[in-house]
Amino acid sequence: MTLKSDIEELLKNGWYSNYQLQMIMQSSSADREARRIRKNPPEGYVFKQRPKKILVEGQRKCLEYRLLPEGEI
Numbered sequence: 001m002t003l004k005s006d007i008e009e010l011l012k013n014g015w016y017s018n019y020q021l022q023m024i025m026q027s028s029s030a031d032r033e034a035r036r037i038r039k040n041p042p043e044g045y046v047f048k049q050r051p052k053k054i055l056v057e058g059q060r061k062c063l064e065y066r067l068l069p070e071g072e073i
Helices: 004-012 016-027 030-039
Strands: 045-051 061-068
Touching: 004 016, 004 030, 004 061, 016 030, 030 061
Parallel strands: none
Antiparallel strands: 045 061
16 A cells, blocks of 8 residues: 555544654655645545644644545534
């Protein structure tokens, strides 16, 4: 599988920040690929973002992303 298809599968199944995508994929290009997917989501899906819940004191605020089917908006 390609980096793009792996990231698409992750985003279809849960919320991930860019940093999490980089760690899971072990690639610094993962966030760049996520931005490409955001600009051109797969057919039938919508790219959504939300603020990440901060669980640890001192953690920086960031966004999480997910691909949702168009009918589940």
